[in-house]
Amino acid sequence: MGYVIEAVELRKYFVKKEDGVKRRIAALDGLSLTVEDGEFFGLLGPNGAGKTTFTKVLCTLVIPDSGTARVNGYDVVREASKVRRSIGWLHGETGGRALYWRLSGRDNLRFYAYLQNVPSDVAEKRIKALLEFFELEDDADRLVKDYSTGMKVKLMLARTLIHSPPILLLDEPTVGLDPPSARETRLLLKDINRELGTTILFTSHNLNEVEELCERVAIIHRGRIIAEGPPIEISMKIRSRMEVEFEYKGPEGVLDEVSKLPSVKAMRVLSQSDVTRAVAEVTSENEAMCEIAKAVVSAGGELLSVKRRVPSLEEAFIAITEGGQLEES
Structure with missing residues (x-):
């Protein structure tokens, strides 16, 4: 297996103003990380550790100040358009706001297929397959505003897969979900990884779900990776x-x-x-x-x-x- 995500010495700084004084804050401070093809990889860290900044670098929304990152073999700065075609990105805190509530579920998928330049005949086949995969066929023509929270999450996941990306970047996709919806989402993510072979980079504050889902995890703290490996190995390494x-x-x-x-x-x-x-x-x-x-x-x-x-x-x-x-x- 090769690396489909590879970050080397990534640094990103932001300026924060406190009491009239500007300070430079390191969101990423020499972060290096690799994720293998087909892997379900978890990224853990306290609030402000750099998780979201890192995922935004990978999906080309944030340009690093130094270091390199490659996604599916493409440089995130020099080959940004190719990177975007290789990924599906979902930020859990957006909730259903990433969807158009006055469109049906089917029309949401058609719209995002159009944005991803998926030919219409190909798009219709994918939409049919995704609606079946996520068990949304019976509700496909209802307006999204009438969907339950769990149904909206399913549709957002379907949206991330509309252009058949080999990699998903999921930033806390279960945040704000009730326990049954969160459990159903975890089961769907397992299926996406196993049945479709999609590589998943998954960030979460819920360590139990990371332990359940991920083959390997990395802990990010103050912009650096401070531990990495299978969950059981990380657990065994602490002084105890x-x-x-x-x-x-x-x-x-x-x-x-x-x-x-x-x-x-x-x-x-x-x-x-x-x-x-x-x-x-x-x-x-x-x-x-x-x-x-x-x-x-x-x-x-x-x-x-x-x-x-x-x-x-x-x-x-x-x-x-x-x-x-x-x-x-």
């Missing part, structure tokens, strides 16, 4: 105490027995009903897992699972962006 998570059914005395083990330093209960879930901070993971398994059974419990506890992507994100250091590799 050794912990073992276990589940069991049994009497209350089980926890007392586990807490007395020499390898257990501290313990906390995550949930307790018919099944108890607990986490033990330990001195040695392998030794503790064996000891905990034996202690649960000897105290009259039924062990359901015992495993090394991996920090969540959210825990890793907070540790990294708030100054936590990564483990040396």
Whole structure:
């Protein structure tokens, strides 16, 4: 696989005026990143970290002050028109405002196909296929103003695909959606990536959905990439105490027995009903897992699972962006 997005030492500065004094702010400060063909890639970062500026550079709306970026092999500055033909871009905060509410869903797609110079006969075939893909056939001729929020998101995604771009740049596409609509959007994005082979660069504040969707993620902070890799690898890299998570059914005395083990330093209960879930901070993971398994059974419990506890992507994100250091590799 080759790189379809490649950024090298990107820098972008903006001037901000505070109390009458102008200051130069680095939105991007030497950012370098690569995304492979067909990849579902997540970009995480606090507010103001540079996520939106970076996506706007990639879709040619913002010109970098230095560095280079190539999308589908095209330079974002020198070959901007070719870049735009290669991408579909969706900014979630626009909501349905990216659509024409007094047109039907079908006519919205016809209009955007025209803007993308898609021949009319080709456009009609794509529109039919996209309406079927997003299950909007029955509502295609209704005015968009009568669409639900979820239907508008579907139509906006269809709009980004009208010219069959190989790459989608999605800037917080689920922001403001209710949980069912957000879940449906995530399922659609999975289908777009898997069935159509579309490369997706996805930014979000929702770390759970990034963990669910993305094969690799990068964390951007103050305009730089400070961590990159599969979510599980990033989670494992943060400095963290050794912990073992276990589940069991049994009497209350089980926890007392586990807490007395020499390898257990501290313990906390995550949930307790018919099944108890607990986490033990330990001195040695392998030794503790064996000891905990034996202690649960000897105290009259039924062990359901015992495993090394991996920090969540959210825990890793907070540790990294708030100054936590990564483990040396």
